[in-house]
Structures are given as structure tokens and as C-alpha cells.
Amino acid sequence: MGLKTAIIEGDVVGGTCVNRGCVPSKALLAVSGRMRELQSEHHLKALGLQVAAAGYDRQGVADHANNLASKIRNNLTNSMKAIGVDILTGVGTILGPQKVKYGKVGFSDNVITAKDIIIATGSVPFVPKGIEIDGKTVITSDHALKLEFVPDWIAIVGSGYIGLEFSDVYTALGSEVTFVEALDQLMPGFDPEIGKLAQRVLINPRKIDYHTGVFASKITPAKDGKPVTIELIDAKTKEPKDTLEVDAALIATGRAPFTKGLGLENINVATQRGFVPVDERMRVIDADGNLVPHLYCIGDANGKMMLAHAASAQGISVIEHVCGKDHVLNHLSIPAACFTHPEISMVGLTEPQAREKAKKEGFEISLAKTSFKANTKALAENEGEGLAKLIYRPDNGEILGVHIFGLHAADLIHEASNAIALGTRIQDIKFAVHAHPTLSEVLDELFKSAKVSASVSSQISEPVAV
């Protein structure tokens, strides 16, 4: 775009994603995926394979994750330098409109001005009160990703996608896991049908048990030979329910926005539960409801969709706007994925959300479902366990949501998310050809089995006759 750009980085380049999030966690999950495959004797035997007992070296695994994070961080830094981005180190504070000061602790501050300012300070693991983190036996994802030790028995507080991914890693490395979930259902953020299947595959057969409908009111780290103790209280009645004695506890209760010290009060912006209020174009709204000019906030800090690629998309939307082109990001077209084995991915609405919308706006919804057991490639890999679900409007063929649970779900979802982003209708996409045999035919199945009453819309491009 040709804009002069500077980044104020208070810690390490790359932020959470590269250093404490996506990158190291996927490294660990890659290890756990392989471990699981190598350990599943009967799975391998069905393929005719026999493997001597698989083992792992904890330090080696931790190094893989750390090295990967370093590599990506360096690549990112070099790329930024190569394209001419100034990297300014220090904690940034907004002094006034279009004016920012930054500086390292203990050093003098520098003040700079800029035409537009984007706040992208991200988030940190949220630790509810009563929980004492010691970084060794009571940890957050930040510590867990360093994999300093593999406990025999770890309690994971929170069964969202972070907790779920960690349970996958720990159980593959030999630990036993106990989930502590405040809501009545495990994996509350997922489509309930997918959640049920996920529970059957990811939790029930593994060395995992769970307590739902309870809060961990107090967690004491291990000390003097005593284990980590977790006191559970009923989520509704707040009555004490049970006490767990485990070797470690991982707090995965969500992430809190990191907006302290940003100086937002200098421009009359009040945070809501720590989040910076923005409109659909990521422009910051002040305490009086007015748009603060030239100030944007993207990513976890605004709380709209706490995913790395959502933040990137929001950033791109902001730059379009800065360059004079209006752009509104359709958040419903942003896919999300959970990298357990098998993976879970989704885009759009869940079934209950779709039904609610349908009731409110007065249209019908239909479902199309297919099992990975019907897919040749999945069966060839002996990974037939999986389900794909399409929620759509039968009257006009609009795709409302797609949910996939199975092998490579995180990669397969993009066909659906692209369709939603471009507004493609089912009656058009069902004629697209998918290579055989591939897992993408799972989605092909969904599109082809959907019954839409609308007819094919006009061709987007001229067909190429061969």
C-alpha cells in the first residue's frame, strides 16, 4: 500500500501467536499427533504395521516448540525489516489523538506522531480469582507451551479449544487429565452435535474424566510433598462440591485483553471488561459514543473474534479503509479450528444459533450431514471417525454454517469459508469438481446432498470448453 509503518513492540516480535500461542502449540500438537498414531497398536495393525514402543524425550519436544517459535519470530522480524517497517521497542501509550509515546522501562520515553494508529496489544491468559499461579504446578498456557514437565495427572480448568488442545497433548505424552468446566456441557463453544461426537472420540476413550457445572474456587500449588489441591464449588449454588488432588493444574479459562497502560483515558475511551469498544470497521468508539478519528483497534484487544487470523483480517480491513476503500469484514466467514486429533473446524453459525436466527427472521433451515466413513481417503488412512455438517437455507441456497470433525478438518473448512465470504450459493458450488480420492470430497458430499429449491444463478465466469 506504500504507507510508512512502524511497530511498537513491548516484548518480543510476534506477540502471543508466535511465541506463546499458535506456533508452539501446533508444534506440540504435531508431536502428540504422531505419538498417538505410533501408540495406537490396533490402528497400526489394521494397516498391517507393527511399531516398537514409541517413546519421547521431553526436552526434545520442548526444543522443537521453542525452536519453531524462534525461527518464525526471526523470519517475521526479517520480513518486516526487508519491507521497511520500523521496529520500535518499548511499551506504547497513547498521549492524544495521533500521538504516541513509547519507551523501555527505566529509559526515557520517545514521542512520535502518526496519521493513523492501530491498537493491537492482544490478550493474556485470564486467571480467575482464587487461583494461585506458580508457573510450575499451577500454570497457564504460557508456561505449558514450554513443556517444562509432563505431569502424571493434570487438571485442566476450562474445556474450550485451548483446554481441549492441551488435553490432546498431555494424554498423548502419557498424562491423565481431569477437566473442570463451569458450564454444564463440555466444549460449550462448539456446535452441540459436533461436541457430542468430539466427546465420544476425544474424551471418553482417553484417560480423561471431567466435572461440569463447577468452578474451581481455590487452587493451591503443590508444596512440601502435598499435591495441587483444587476446591470445586457448584457453579450455580456456590456450594462446595469436591476437592481434587492432582499433580498439576492448567488454567485455560479464556484470555483477557491486555489494554492496561495504553493511555486510553487520555482520549476519553473507556474499556468494557478490558476490551476496547469498536464499530464494524474497527474504529475505536469513545466513552460518549463518538468515533475517535484515526484510531483503530484490532485483534483480541477488541474482543470481536479472538483468533489470530481474525486479527489479520481486521487489520487488512483497516488498511483498506485507511487507503480510502470502504471495507467491512464479514466475521461469519472467518473459520475457526481446534487442532486436536482428529481436528475440529467450523465457520458460520452453530445449529442452535442458526435455528434462532431462522425463527427471528422467518426462514427455514435444513441440515446436510455426512460421515467420514463414506470417504475413500479417510478409510484408506483408517481414519473414518468424523462428521461434517452443513447448515443452509433451502429456499435460496445460502450457507449458514459448516462444521467438520475429522482428519484435516482445519484445512478442509476453507472451501466453506470461501463460499460464505463470496456469498456463493449451494446450487452453484455443487457443480464444482473435487479430486478423487481426497478428504475434500466430504464437503462435496455435503453440497451435493443439500436440497435447494432455488435454481442455479447466472455463471460468474465463462466456462472454459476443453
Add this chain to the structure above:
Amino acid sequence: MASHLLSRVPPTSTTISFSSSSSLSNNLPWPSRRPSSTTFLINPRRKISTVQAKIREIFMPALSSTMTEGKIVSWVKSEGDVLSKGESVVVVESDKADMDVETFYDGILAAIVVGEGETAPVGAPIGLLAETEDEIAEAKAQASSKTASPSPPPVPSPSPPVAEAPLPVKVVSAPIPDGPRKIVATPYAKKLAKQHKIDIGSVIGTGPLGRITPSDVEAAAGISPSESSINNLGSGNVAAAAIAAAPVPAKAATPASPLPLIPGSTVVPFTTMQAAVSKNMVESLSVPTFCVGYPVNTDALDALYEKVKPKGVTMTALLAKAAAMALAQHPVVNASCKDGKSFRYNSSINIAVAVAINGGLITPVLQDADKLDLYLLSQRWKELVEKARAKQLQPHEYNSGTFTLSNLGMFGVDKFDAILPPGQGAIMAVGASKPTVVADRDGFFSVKSKMLVFCIILFEIHLSSFTIAITRAAYKGYFVYSFILATTTLFSMMGLVSDLKNVSVTLLVETGDQVNVTADHRIVYGADLAAFLQTFSKIVENPDSLTL
């Protein structure tokens, strides 16, 4: 397929017990490829023979022609719910899709035998339906005794007679803090306890701070750890372990095996069936057994066999029937000693017959062998063998034996000693019949067809000397036998010598068979066993009673 369901004549009550689940899969129509809204009927018409026919089993249905086992997705109805014919009871996942399964009968869901998320082979009972409330308790008791045997492994291979109830908790010497304490058990320990029906509260924990670990539960259930432990090898050892492990395709992760491996040998771990056989054989070591042999003249039996062979009767059926009839007169040999303190007399005579199947050994049971006629018995036997070969035997078809018959005659073996399976009082080992020269009282030789139910009177209790004792006694036996032969020869020769004029040496060649019975000396004594063998031999030698 649907026509099969309609045109099939419902079997009579006597044949119900024969044609159970093997025909079940043929009765169900192939479901159309629609999602879970498709429902179809299951037909739990098998009635349990030992219980009043008011409790019905709900079977794992075959939802497709390729399905061999199914997983319960969820129970639509819970225990205690009233069911009416045609209502959905459970959702089952097949190799293709999830299906709602309906009940064919009215009643009350008395017990859920296979829970949600668990797998069961097609045809295995997954729930019990009671007709009235009174039977609910009975059904529950039945469910718990039925499911005490370990849940089916992913490859459905039925295990041979395994102890029906979990073995008593092995006391592990770990320091137990005084006073009442919370039960702390790891998630996997809890899962194992649930799976093997162990009360987690009764297990002693040996983990850190007295925690109950999975290995504690496995010890309490008497099962060996099935999973190889995940090795955290520590830095630097990864490469070494990989290289060391590579040439030996061993499954278990033992870093250093106690015995050196002979180069060129391969280690093949036991299948579930082989592990069960091994376990049973080791268990038998704790039972004091003795062995009694008997020579049985099989001329008449062989003649009868020739006559009934075209009608489908096998030698196994003949022997089983003969044994059953003999057992009817000697109930103590049909008893068992399960707790070491009492006789457990069995009301039915169930003859288990050892069958070698591919890579394994199983003992299908001919139930109430004394009550069934020879032809029915043979038919039943044929069905059982087919089911055994197809690994379709139900647990009660292989673990309800009260007496076992083992025949190695087809290999030409003349006599052998069988190991007593745990939970039974006696096992009969039968060899091949061969022409035998027999000397009778008058000094005449005759070669009788003798099924030598070989006499080894061994009051050996220490098993280390078990094999030695056998050979020793065997040696003695032969010695005795040949001694008899030698002396009668001598006498007859003397007789011959003294009575030259009246010599007539009639060499009768008869066919004889060796039969050995090993029995539990806690309940079966020498005289009991000998008397049983005498009766058995009389029945075999006068086999017309077999065809009754």
C-alpha cells in the same frame, strides 16, 4: 431381505437356543441410506434357558451386512423406563451410520448391559427387558453376572472359560494412612474400575499420596496391564532406544528383558484368546489335581458310530453323551470347587468340548448334554463349531461348562493328560482307539478295542512335580500294563505247557481307547473318579443306551 423376516417360521422353543445370533443378522432388513431417522426392529426372541422366560435380552443388531460390532451412541431410554413395542430404545453406531433401534416387545428396560460409548459385537446382549417389575431385580442380577467377564476387545475374539467373577482384591502392601480418607483415583483408574466392575473404594492406592492408579485397579481386577507404557526416555536415550527396539518387533516396552534373546527368534505377543488360555492354565496350577486312567473297549461304540454317522452324528457327540450319562450318575464329578471350602453341585450337565481353532483353543459347551438326544446333540455341536470358527460364540456358550472333554485321538495320540480348567471338577482326555492285545482271566489273549482310560493314580499336589509325576506314573502304568501282560503270558505259557493238549490260542484283536480323567481332588476323590470311569466305560461298551 425383508421377505426373510416375514416368511421365516419362528423356531420352536427347543430350537431357540440353537439358532440364536448367527441367524439374527439375516433377519434384519438392510437399512436404506438415510440419516438417523431410519428405524427398524430388533427381534430379541432368544430366551435364556436357565431363567424363567420373562426376561428378554436386547441384542446388538446388525445394521449392515458388513457390521461385526457396534458402538452404543446413547440410550434413548433409561433403566426403569417402560417400553412399548416399536419405541426407540437406543442409538447404535455402525460402520456406516447411527441408527435408532426399536424394541420388539413391551416391557421395562431392566438393565443396561453395555453402556454409552461402549462397544459390543453383533448379537451380544446390550440390555435386558423385563416383562414386569418383579423381574427387574432378577434382570439386574443377571446383567451384573453376565457382564463380569471382560468387555469384548476391538477384534471380537471370545475368550475361553475365564473366571466369571473378578478375582478377589490382591492386597498390595502400601502404607495406608489411619482414619477415613477420601478416595483419590486417577481418571483412567476410574474408567478401568467401571469397565471391570470393581468398586473403586475397595482398591488400595499405591500412587503418590495414596492415589489409586490404573495399575492398582488392574491388579484388583486380576488383569495384566494391556497397554504398553509411554516411555519418557530422557535426553540422549532416544536414539539408543530406537535402535535397540527396531530389530525386535516387540510390543511391550521393557527396556531390558531378563532373558537374552536367541538371535533369529521373533517375539509374537499373545492374542486375547491366547492370553486367556495362558491365564487359565496358570490359574489351574493352584488346584490339587490327580489323574485316573481307564481302558475302555470301543468295539461296540465304533459299530454304533458306523451306523449313526450317515445321520450326522460325530464321535464327539457320542462321547459327550456317554460322559453326560455317566455324570448323571456321579454328580460329584460334575461339581466344582470355586472357593476351596465347598462343593458346588451343578444342576445341569454341560459338556464343554475342546476345539482347536485358528491360533487358539476354545471350549464350546453342549448344555444339558444328558437331556438331549444324540441327533440333537450332534446338530448343536456342529452349530457350535461353526460359530467358534467364526468367532461368534456368546460368553454363555463357552464358559458354562461343568465338565470338559478333550479328544486328541484324531492325531493318533494314545493317551495324554489334560489340564483341569479353572471352575470345573474334572476333564476327560481321550486318545485314539487302537487294536490291543488283552489277556483275560483265563489266560487267553485277545486284542480288544480298548480306549485305555489310563490309570495313573497320582496323588500329586505340588505342580512342579506334576509333569514328572505323570511320566513317572506313566512309566509305572506301562510297566504295570506290560507287567500284567508279561505275567499272563507267563502263566498262559505255563498253562499251555501244562495243558498241551488243550491249547487253543485265540488271538482276539479288539480296539481299545485310552481315557484319562484329571480331577480336582478337593472335591473328587479317587473312588468317586474310578466309579465314574467304570460307569462311563460300561455305557460306552453298551452303547445302545446312547441312542435313547
